[in-house]
Amino acid sequence: MIREVQIENLAIVRGDRLLFEGLNFSLKAGQAMSLTGRNGAGKTSLLRAIAGFLRPAEGEIRFQGPHGLLEAEDARSGGLHMAGHQDGLKSNRLAQDEFLFQARWTGATDAGVAKAREALDLDVIADLEVRKLSAGQRRRLSLGRLIASPRSLWLLDEPLAPLDAAHRAAFGLMMSAHLASGGMILAAVHDPLPIGTLSLEIGG
């Protein structure tokens, strides 16, 4: 269980280009932070570095648990969800098969699965092939695992972009509930999130 993410003097280089350097912040249990910045500033790269996919050129990413520093690998494999533009859904499989796989793979229980179905209104699309879903329906399906299997840190990349107004509001409530239960949210956004957040401009 991650209680705090600490970013210290972080620099990320992609190819020959320095995206940003000297980035410092920390995110504690119950806090949400919006990452803003122009296209290509490095918001997604920062999220991928925290998820462990990119190795920072410099600096440290640390995860604090309730009893001190966590092994980065353990913290990531059980403690964070990353939801980006690429949702990992297979277009020729049924929506419910894909949702169940993503949820169970990240450790969801039956109760969690039922809760996510209810919260994100997934039953209406369960029997459809993923290819037949709209962009917003796909996003709801891929956000399902965040609700189904509780992990404390959510790394979101433009989570609301394809959602309609009603589902934006609904997901806003889910984010508030996640924060209230001691979770953390770090989201790359262009439009503000419907919850109170700290904000950080990348590459400004």
Added chain:
Amino acid sequence: MKGFWVLLRRELAMAWGRGGGPIVAVAFYACVATLLPLAAGASPARLAAVAPGSAWLALALASLLSLERLFERDYEDGALDQLALGPVPLEIVSATKCLAQWISTGLPLALFTPLAATALGADIKLAPLTLACAVLGGLGFAFVGGIGAALSLGSRRGGVLIAVIVLPLFAPPVIFGGGAIEALATGLNWTPGFGLLGAYSLAAMALGPFAMAAACRNALS
């Protein structure tokens, strides 16, 4: 352990789902085995002499077919990100994918191999060893093939690249398996060849996942 089963079930469902990977692989195998007599000439004696070896070579080629989709599909749509954040490390993820590849493609092909060899004129008493070699060798083909599939992630024309990476690595099992069958056919001791084939497959299973996981991490970064 639960993660392993969840992933294995998904991989098998995807292999057997639309597109029918295993059926296509077996059909490809049948085509190669049918073309062979046309190229080698119809003399039964000559065909019978090359039958076990050809059936074995066709197996190696057919094993390449669905490798391109093994990691590439998950890499393109972002599922590999999620697999990397799952309950088991990428090494186990890679091994599970190769195991599923073996179950869904290697085993059907292995069952078909003695059939093709016998149809080409090989002695029926070679069939049990041919089957055993195909089952065991298929495991090695799946795990070594997985390395090629992971290394070619993100490249265009991945399928051809995989073949170029992997086919040279298929030389030892083709030699060992073909040697064992040949030895039995000529009345020699077949166990050394079979033992070496087993050693190759076990080594591929033990070491392959580390190479695949490293290649996947590199592709994700």
